[in-house]
Amino acid sequence: MFAQHLPVLPIILPLMAAPLCILLGRSHLAWLLATLVSALSFVISVDVLLTTLEQGVLSYAIGGWQPPWGIEIRIDTASAMILSAVTGISTLVLVYAKESIAKEVDPSQHTLFYTAHLLCLTGLSGILSTGDAFNLFVFLEISSLATYTLVSLGSDKRCLTAAFRYLVMGTIGATFILIGVGMLYMKTGTLNMIDLADRIAEFNGNRTLKTGLAFILVGVSIKLALFPLHMWLPPAYTHAPSAVSAFLASTATKVAVYVMVRFIFTIYGAEFVFHTMSMDILLLALAIVAIFKCSFMATVQSNVKTVLAYSSVAQIGYMILGISLVSSVGLMAGLLHIFNHALMKGALFMAVGAVLLRTGSVDIKAFQGLGKQMPLTMAAFTIAGLSIIGVPLTAGFVSKWYLVTAALEQQQWVIAMLVLLGSLLAIIYIGRILEAAYFKEPSELTAGKDIKEAPMLMLVPMWVLVIANIYFGIDTSLTLSAADTAAQLLTQSMTEIEAAQ
Amino acid sequence: MSFIVDHYNYWIVVLLMMMGFYVVIAANNLVKKIVGLNIFQTSVFMMYISIGKVNGGSAPIAAEGITTYSNPLPHVLILTAIVVGVATTAVGLALVVRIKRAYGTVEENEFEDKEDLI
């Protein structure tokens, strides 16, 4: 009986679990409920992913009203793939959070933490599955509001200014998207994405539509921290509790990249965006600058969480680079990197959270000599770090590999070289930490304390992510087929361009 | 002349948006930033509502003897957006209160010397 209602469940389950957590009151029950609901959503989204691989697009009319009048839940392979990643990582982070927030968030707020986490999950899964442009704005606001709350739960006072800056820039971004959607509605009279796509195709280069696209792209770039608009991300991820950084780093910005892909490829159609508006050159330039400047900034930081935050902005540069290559292989590489980066960054932030729990500091000096004292955590950190660099047998290598092939396919030698050069920078900032961990004696920060291994509840999710990293590095069948069908689906209208090229 | 009469609503709304946007960026006091944010959002709502207006139409509540109505859809969208705006303002003001308690000041230039803004 529930088979045809599956697409809507990943949204309403966390939505109903959040108020239940408040009614339950005690944080243990809230944690149990949150983890169960998140795991259930993960199972459902994997099942939805498998059905989309066979049937293509799943459509579900909310309220029984047909799409252009009512709101439609529209899940295709791309959204199902990222939805599975988001719900999976949310489950692992919730398991991880039980121990991690015990020290970083004061006990009276644990229930509120789980409620805000569930609301953020609702918002993200809502963005991924809705087929209505304004509904996307509403779910974007739900996830953003929950994120500001989560970031401001940190123990360090600087998390407050970071949360405030994130709030102001996030709201400006959301209002820009609102202006863009308003202009779209003004010219086409509808809000459903597929309907919008058909009606926009009739206008060739209307000034209002161009401005609408520009505003939406700027708004979404603020949300995904593309290079010039990324200033809110490093302080937010550094001063937020590590469970929150782990969850946000691997999901929030990735969902914003999905929104950009949805607007560029589904609604406006790639050839309008990339040829008449020549957006590909702009995105390409910003992506490359993002990769190099932020990787360089990562190498000079002393706080390991800031290093990872800057590395996230750099990795987003890779995704945008994949998208701006205007080819189905490039888009596939971008989608693949979204999935793989979620695994890598989640594991890295969890490892750093474990170090913070045991040594009380995330400075690079605290990492000295941890190779021996916290072997399992540092091993997880090493493998995930290698995956960021793109060493073979890891998921990072797969996405880097397809990025380079996509670039070479279009004879863009320079871009291929730049992607490899970017990995060199990654070697430097990951290497610095590994060198401190394995080849240096414990510094004065950690000399006195005897540092035990991280608790089991934190090690298990960390290692699940690391194993997933390696598994998807070797057997790429599932992720590759999902990304490929998604790319084909999104770039149907692109085929004439390739023919024309 | 008719070109101006048909578009004056949009131009004044754009002017208001830019005033709000300027206050958000240039304001040094955090409370004033939030006031600017509100002005910016309210002017975006006005753009939406002026899309929905039909000349000679009346409010979209069915009453006998009235045929042309204004478009109800922008009104629904803006009802949602207003509540979203107030929710963001409430969280923003709560953050300002906490920042005042933690830093002792709400002036943005006085943060920089207190901690290293990355």
Next chain:
Amino acid sequence: MIEIISSVFLIVGAFFSLTGAVGIFKFPDFFTRVHAASVTDSISTILIIFGLILRTDFDLVAVKLLFILIFMLLTSPTASHALAKSARHGGLLTLAETRSDKKVGDD
């Protein structure tokens, strides 16, 4: 016939509110301005709402208008009273007191 009476009510109401508006600019000190604003507020509300009631055919709309009238007659004088009391509490001097201080200062 009723039309004319309601028009007269409306015009007189509008006139009183205009006088109130001019009053808040012309009067010398704060307390006379509060006086001007709140008195004309009440009278113009009564007159205009009565003018409007005459125009309705005495159904739900008229009841709503009466509700507004009662509500505003309760709230706006109270608000003005509270404002004046708070101003007094806040140490604002009336014109007479400022003149008497000057006189004391001059002698």
Next chain:
Amino acid sequence: MLVLSATCIAILSVMALALARALKADTVYDRILGVNMFGTKTALFIALMGFLSGRPDFLDIAIVYALINFLGMIAVLRFFEYTAGDENQEQEK
């Protein structure tokens, strides 16, 4: 109809004057007075506009205006009474 629109314009000009008072005021209390007068006049203006546009059943909004205007006034006075304590300390310091 003519009388209604004439009253509307009169009330509109009173609102403009009240706004001017609120913008250009020497003491803060004058500003609050301007805002208060502006609020009450807008409530009347909506009632008149309801009749002018032939949809008189929109008077609920006029009630909300009067209510919110009163709430704003009480909040301002509460704010004054609260910060009056701090200002005296500032003056004494």
Next chain:
Amino acid sequence: MAEIIDLVLLGMLAITAFNIIFIKDLFTVVMLFGIYSFLSALIFVNLDAVDVAFTEAAVGAGISTVLMLGTLALTGRKEKASSHKTILPLLVVCVTGAALIYGTLDMPLFGDPDNPAHQHVAPRYIEDSPQEIGIPNMVTSVLASYRAFDTLGETAVVFAAAIGVLSLLGLPKRDRATIQSGLKSHLVLRVVAKMIIPLIVLFALYVQFHGDYGPGGGFQAGVIAAAALILYALVFGLPMATHVVPPRVLKALAALGVLIYAGTGVVSLFLSANFLDYSVLAEDPVAGQHIGIIAIELGVGITVFAAMLCIFYAFAGQTERKNIQ
């Protein structure tokens, strides 16, 4: 006539916004923001957006102004001169403004009946909704039935805001009812408040259930009910108000409202119809729509009331604590 009023109101709005930029005294900025919200609500009335004017006046001018005053009570009134130069912000603003003006060149004419916005989706809302859903207020029918998922998301936003403010500021304790911290000296105010508050609560209930036939609905009713209690808290003091509506109950009510709304959707799931499809709630689809809309409007009203009051308690609790030290 309506165009002249529209033009004059927009002019007043622009002047108010212009003044807000240059005034340094934050108290005046908040007062002018109150006028700004009032004026924009007035323009919405003039542009036939009656429900939106209702919400903007109640939420924009009421709650936001009270919260901002509560914040100013803690953070002080004077804005210090900003040292950093204003060329960069001006540049960014001019570029965005130019892009917006460029966008308005192709925009359909203001108020023109055959705009594309009125062609594709809107005619069904205007013609069919009174028959299909059976209520005259088309905005409520679109809000509650055609696009019910948006409103569910919005209730979640209000709930998320209440959670955010709760986690940041915490709720005041209920026990300290002894301190008379209300407007003690204003006897007249206390008497009038005693008379008005029941009227306001009655009006809130009227707005809640009149949402189908006239302007009103869950949001507006929730905010007006919250305004009534905020008025009580301002005049008689927060401790007295926390006795009338205890904060713990508010947290439960906010959660309950969201559950009522989502629960109505799940009920239609169990009756093997799509999520939030009310036509299966009763044999006759139109009666089902009525039941569904009343249920979710109640859910929305409860959540908005509890969330707004929760947020006010959190802010007022801060000033009380500072007041006591």
